[in-house]
Amino acid sequence: MDNTISKIELRNLLIDDYLELKKSMLESYKGLEDSYWYKGEIEKLLNVFPEGQLVVLVDDVVVGSALSLIVDERQAMSTHTYDMITGNSTFSTHNPDGDILYGIDVFIHPKYRGLRLGRRLYDARKEMCEQLNLKSIVFAGRIPNYSKYSDELTPKQYLDKVKAKEIHDPVMSFQLSNDFHMVRLMRNYLEGDTSSKDYAVLLEWNNIFYEKSPQLINAKKSVIRLGLIQWQMRLLNDLEEFFDQAEFFINAVADYESDFAMFPELFTAPLMADYNHLSEADAIRELARYTDPIRKRFQEFAISYNINIITGSMPYLLDGSLYNVGFLCKRDGTYDMYSKIHITPNEVHYWGMKGGSKIQTFDTDCGKIGIMICYDVEFPELSRLLADQGMDILFVPFLTDTQNGYTRVRNCAQARAIENECYVAIAGCVGNLPKVNNMDIQFAQTAVFTPSDFAFPTNGVKAEATPNTEMTLIVDVDVDLLKELHEHGSVRVKKDRRSDLYRTIKLK
Missing domain, CATH: 3.40.630.30 (Gcn5-related N-acetyltransferase (GNAT))
Structure with a gap:
């Protein structure tokens, strides 16, 4: 030639x-x-x-x-x-x-x-x-x-x-x-x-992008904008002051046309200051009385600001048992509840919390998502079940007091992004609460993690906040890149799993 x-x-x-x-x-x-x-x-x-x-x-x-x-x-x-x-x-x-x-x-x-x-x-x-x-x-x-x-x-x-x-x-x-x-x-x-x-x-x-009946209106978006709130723990005078602070952040991320706003785990804890004279177990049960009013107000915020809100987590009493739950308040006015499955030794010892039993993904106008609270992300079987159900984005509100606790959450979240070929967003609390027992100090760096392949950042970190500083993190993620990865990635973790040798199953 x-x-x-x-x-x-x-x-x-x-x-x-x-x-x-x-x-x-x-x-x-x-x-x-x-x-x-x-x-x-x-x-x-x-x-x-x-x-x-x-x-x-x-x-x-x-x-x-x-x-x-x-x-x-x-x-x-x-x-x-x-x-x-x-x-x-x-x-x-x-x-x-x-x-x-x-x-x-x-x-x-x-x-x-x-x-x-x-x-x-x-x-x-x-x-x-x-x-x-x-x-x-x-x-x-x-x-x-x-x-x-x-x-x-x-x-x-x-x-x-x-x-x-x-x-x-x-x-x-x-x-x-x-x-x-x-x-x-x-x-x-x-x-x-x-x-x-x-x-x-x-x-x-x-063609992995094929749509049987393409929608001209209300079509699912490819690029989804996440608004993650790194929440400063501060003493509050009352519930309305808490709502004012929360609405400020919802308004801020909604102004940037975010599709989701996510708050951290137990970010309602400052409201326990009025009950600090009680035992830790009694104080958090008093805090649980605020959970339903908070959920209702966040539903209103979701509608008025046209944004899906992941409410972090808060204590919830059901038939006398205490759970760590949060709510997905959708912009269409509906909501879903999710529970922390794995309870830390600290939560059991001081508060007597119990783990939830429902493992599920959630359908949203931006596709299928998963939500796991803090410690849950350290158990890979759980996120694998969600990935098998078609999850594209995993949201992880967390609360850690020390840097080594944060490191566990961060590194496990990044592993979940790689092994499940999905995005993982984490958001935590910063600051301190000297007048709330068992909630004294916080350490956090909010971030969004990606799979590790050519279409994504080399280090698998899409964006991260400044550590221990109150701020928002606005991040765009493209779910079409995940479709491409599933079929044509350098490695295809979801497809190459040897299900003939082992598999993860949900028992109930």
Whole structure:
């Protein structure tokens, strides 16, 4: 190959490209009878689906092409031949309202192989599939090296060895490396393909961004803005002063059009100052009397500021037992309650708290989220269950008094982001409360953690607040990057888990 290439271009096919297209096809398909498209066929193809026909040019000469139709999924996945799927080259099978981009041809002139031009064509096809909101790319791939092994291997055995990289097949090996997966084997797909022994493999690439019925109004957002509040513990005169302080922060993050506001664990503790003459257990039960009024006021804030509020946590009495709970107050006026599952030895010893028993994710207008309170994030099984339910963002309100306690929460939260391929947001309290027993000092650095791959920060930290300073942290996270990671990441933790050997299950 001549190494003096000046320009490579990828664009849509034009009828004026026909002669160069034909020459490249004849070189690419030597040995196959009538291995080129007639000009009239190309004219028909350009007439029904011009945007689906791609060519790659080297120094203004067509050296490769990818041709496509749109068909119905039922048609693409049923048993068919090449003539059937192309309507005997009339392309009457093309359906603009279909949901599958069907590849009917792709080739690169032999002289220009090795430049990864085929990958450029496939990447352009994938981009087209996403832009047209089609479910997947489907086509039947030849297995041209099978004729060399057909006396000793069945087609299935041959394909198993190709998948295991024990045998190289110029078509199938390329497709598998290009994120296509085998659907099934088909016989008599392409008449005259003797090197494949008349076999072909139906292949599919799934569009992870496909939406069956795209919404024009109230569609789920890709980029979600988080407003995290690093709350200063301060003595308060009464409940209204607490509401004024909380509303100030809600207003602040809502002004930046945040989708979520999150407060820390037990950020209502300053209200216990009036009960400091009581035992710790009695004082926190007095604080629990404020929980329902706080939840109701936060529901009002969520509506009036058009923001989803995660209310950190607060004590809650139910049938005489004390729990550590919080509320997800949604901007549509509804709310959900979540409970701390794992109670620390301190909470048991001083307050007699009990752990909740409900493990769940929450549906919001920004997708599915999880909420775990502080110590819960140190138990990886819990977040794995939420990830299995489709969680994209895990919110962790926390309260830690020392830096080593904070380190446990932080490092575990970052691990949860990596192992579950999700975002993890943590928010804590700072300052001190000298007049509230068992709540004296606080240490926190609010942060948002990401998986660790090329689309995310190298250190897995999207943003972090100044330690031990009252402030807000406004952070954008893109859930579409998670979809890409699940399918095409450097490592795919969720997909590669050996569920044949071990799994995490919810008992109730």
